[in-house]
Amino acid sequence: MNQQTIHRWKNIELIEEDSHLPNGRIVRHTTIVHPGAAVILPITLNNQVILLRQFRPSLNKWILELPAGTIENDEAPIECARRELTEETGYQANTFHPLGQCTPLAGFCDEIQHLFVATDLNQTASLSLDEDEVIEVIKADLNTIEHWIRHDKITDAKTITCISKAKLCGYFD
Template sequence: MTVRTLHQWKTLALVEETIILPNHQQITHTMIQHPGAAVILPIDKAGNIVLLRQYRAAIKRWLIEIPAGTMEHGENPQDCAYRELIEETGLKAQSLTSLGEITPLAGFCDETQYLFLAKDLIPSNEFTADDDEVIERFTLTKQQLQQAIIDGEITDAKTIACFSKAVLCGLI
């Protein structure tokens, strides 16, 4: 197998590699290498879900989503979840439960997103959104969030997946 980096940007790389498929056919496959991300479903003391209204430049519109972020070099998913929750919401979780993982873009990207439920939230003075992040924090009840998904107000896949996993596991 040969791998060739076509472009590198921050922690992402566009690579081309020669691989052999399970049917023994050899192909050249182009994909994005991604270090992985943590996705956090924060629940406040009142049982409301903490959400972000965030401007996404790639699609040139605002999305309603839960906190999430890319893992730094050598960082494990749980540490990333703690860090991203603080950075994006100004809240610190005293309880963090793993909800497993999802593979959001397997056709062209090797990213794995690690899902977490965050509870027992306390304020943190370490709120530091990245330069390219325009974020507004707010809360919805479980029923309001479900309705926003049904109505198409929430289209963010990681938010829908993480919320659904927590509901299906009986955790909220």
């Protein structure tokens, strides 16, 4: 297959390659190759959700989102979820419930996001942030979060997907 790497950043690549379509055509396609990510929905004993208020340089603004992070090396998604929860929130969870997967940008990126609900939480550490991360940890109940989603205070797709799927699966009382 004719493939060319256009750019590399951290463990993400932008490639161009010939793609064979089901109708027999061959087209040149550009794809962001991504190792995948874990998205964590931490729920406290009193049904509060731990969210992040994070500055995103690509948008040049603060957004509300769930803790999440890129899978490193050959890390299993659950291990990524454990690591990212602690690094970004200072909490650890005794129980993780897998919620399935999400493909957020299928038109140009092969990233698969692995969704988890984290329960039985303990605050154990201070944040351990990457150089480019600016994060504030907040808590909110589901009604507040749904209000924020309806009124575009939460626009992050992985957050909306994970919360919606958790609600459909009965993780909120």
